Amino acid sequence: MEKIKEGKTKTVFDAGNGNILLKFRDDVTGTDDVVDPGANTVIGKIEGKGNASLRLSKHFFELLKKAGIRTHYIDANLDENTMLVRCAKTFGDGMEFVCRLKAAGSFVRRYGRYVKEDQPLDYLVEITLKDDERGDPLINEEALIQLKLMTKDEISQAVNLTKKITKLVEEECNSYDLELVDVKFEFGVVDGEIAVIDEISGDNMRVRKNGKSILQKELCEIICSK
Helix, strand or coil: CEEEEECCCEEEEEEECCEEEEEECCEEEEECCEECCCCCCEEEECCCHHHHHHHHHHHHHHHHHHCCCCECEEEEECCCCEEEEECCEECCCCEEEEEEEECCCHHHHHHCCCCCCCCEEEEEEEEEECCHHHCCCECCHHHHHHCCCCCHHHHHHHHHHHHHHHHHHHHHHHCCCCEEEEEEEEEEEECCEEEEECCCCCCCEEEEECCEEECHHHHHHHHCCC
């Protein structure tokens, strides 16, 4: 299989027939040797982290399928740490839709003058460009339209999907006595329709148990144990 690119935590291959194979690795991102799934720098590896990411993604993509939400997911091979997906056309070089239920992380660093840590937020959606060199900058809807990255209708669809999917993920977390703080999704066009792409795992969300943040492997042990 031809390798397309090497990402921070996944390797992307051309699987033929318009499909893509994602190979999940054990690499973790962070800052100053502190693991942070939202960071842009790989700081090391955690054994089993890639498999945990894949198992969680499989779990959530199948959950979305049952809810009738379009994704690029086809199948997963847990033994080989791979996920087969449909090829999707991204908006620009990719962007992420972040839905916040509580103020935390970069949101507090940006707006700390006006918001307190853990302040409740009502499914607040932010959009960021996937651009490591520029720190994944925020972009507003008017800029997306004027730069011809997305149409007004595409933005509306993506924002509405972000809120709908966040509520599903939140309900799933609540069923395991977990608290979802924030989560981010990436969208692309698959067969002419907007679909959720990339992965849905601890790399995409901030989750707490009894007030303490939990990372990928522990999250997987809780949710995927059944």
